[in-house]
Amino acid sequence: MSGTGNMMHRPTDNRSASTNRMGAASRTSTVASSFVVADAGQCIGCKACELACFAVHSQANGIGASVGTVSVPVLPKVYVVRTGEMYVPVQCRHCENAPCAHACPVQAIRQEDGVVMIDEERCIGCTFCVLACPFGAIEVSPVYRAGHVVTQSGLTHRANRVALPRTAASKCDLCAETENGKPACVEACPNHVLRLAKGISDSPPEPRREVFFPRL
């Protein structure tokens, strides 16, 4: 299961904010957010950031420190992409007034303390957020739990009648719930390409008009 699984352990009352139907403005906030920035020119494409991201978000699948303990596909929340001669790591910018949250038809995305989070339990895998994100920071991928793919009841492969995997959106959560709260990619990068840019919010930004996205 990917890292949003961390949210499984949240007290339920934290969820109530996203159960209301007040629209995205109440779920995204104007708190200036932090996000990981990359000095793209310096990236050597070693994918240590991807591996580290996957490692710290996979405890629910029994994954330890050694590669030998990995029994699920590596699904990171940061993606190193090659553009011509350059590599660049891409991940969520934790947008204020996040477009992904506006696009989500089931209010699975919300902002908490400046971190844009996806509640995997709530996500229906519709990929609207994927389309809305201007950075290509979200992937919709199968959900794994205890080392096995979670299947979606009622969704079967037509030809062989096997249940298909449940999919959910996944993206950088700034390692919000890992032990030291430091983004694992930043720590792992051997070239110091990545850095946590801290949002400073002493003067709250102008309230913004809610962007209207069509809803289902």
Added chain:
Amino acid sequence: MKTTDCTDPVIHIDPTLCTGCRRCAEVCPVDAIEGLPGEPQTVNADRCVICGQCVQICSVYASDWAGSSPQEGAARRLERIQERDMPADIREPLFAAYYSYNLNKVADMMTKPGQFRIVQCAPAIRVSLAEEFGMPFGTLTPGKMAAALRRLGFDRVYDTNFGADVTIMEEGTELIRRVTEGGPLPMFTSCCPAWVRFAEIEYPDLLDHLSSCKSPMQMLGALIKSYGAQLDEVEPANIYSVAIMPCTCKQFECDRPEMESDGYRDVDEVLTTRELAYWIKQRGIDFANLPDEEFDSPLGQYSGAGSIFGVTGGVMEAAIRTGYELLTNEKLPKLQLDFVRGEEGIRVAEVQVGKLQLKVAVVAGLQHAYQLLDRVQAGECDYHFIEVMGCPAGCISGGGQPKLMLEKHRIEAYRARKSSIYGHDAAHQVRKSHENPHIIKLYDEFLGEPLGHVSHHLLHTTFQQRGPGKQSRSSTISTKGDTGYSIH
């Protein structure tokens, strides 16, 4: 002069995966990784000493989702697994840099009837294997390891640590002889096959400085098919002898033509720690809940000195424990020799052994060896005994050990494995090789004396030039963290 001897290279880089980050080139001690940044790299097999450090560091993996469909991704993965001859049901990610796998070959051989199957395990396996099953770094599991190997079908579970004890007897005696009879000095250890290969490629003119001892693995291999065969009353020809090693270079070592006695290979096949873990998983053995079982006697009974071979400085410490007592006929005042236990690339010390002021050095990581060897070449190095291990923290950091996902865990894991090995030594009743009753018996019943006729035949070897001499580094390369200690 022969330059190409590695017709079947052990270390590979998958050009369809490699992104050319060159982190492997950074850790390679001999500049064997070639290629432009951003382009797939290649391994120069003539220069590679097969230490496997590049395999340990490479973090570029094949994404299961890179294809256009999950089916395509799965098919590509299977292709890669077959290309690499990895067990088909392996679940871990596949990285760009990898080594040749022998597990399929060994698993096939195990089903052949009429064989007496024997396995030996290196000291560094018992402190790292458990990590492959999610246990904390350095968890010590000799008993579970022995139990697992029995369940995998081995008739005898022996221990390379016994071979290490024999090595100390032979190498210690050789050192005493060289010191008293005039060299050549310094004498280098010859336990680490990556180091031996390095010397053969880069410093062939210094090969007579290497101890003529085979490594503990090869020594035990030779004893298994001679002494062991006699005790078990089996034909050496029917013995299938496997070694579990933390090292990617051990298979190369066991394939060396010299490594046989009386027409029998000393060791038939080598598996790495990671391969043993694959095998245990493949057979559905619940490693964490295995009972602790004993190694078989006598070739599985070792001293604390044998078990510290797995860490840098271990061979030196074990050798001093025995050498001191054999030379002086006095008890060594303190068993724990802290001056060789550091983490620096080079450590030097002076030890008063009777009348002799023994000057020793310990090298961990081959990049640190150049400087020292240049001094030996120039005749400026007055040490008596030098231990060299190819890997940064000795065998516990070998290329075949569990691969870690986070770089920050590496140091943590090495420290934990190391302290676990020292703890294992400290818990032993017998902590000196020459006091191991099974070693005493081996010499009484079979070998006669160290460096004797039988030993010479079974336990010693020769080395060969494999390259034109030093080509990779300048002698001015800095060796960070050199420190000198002295005990009197």
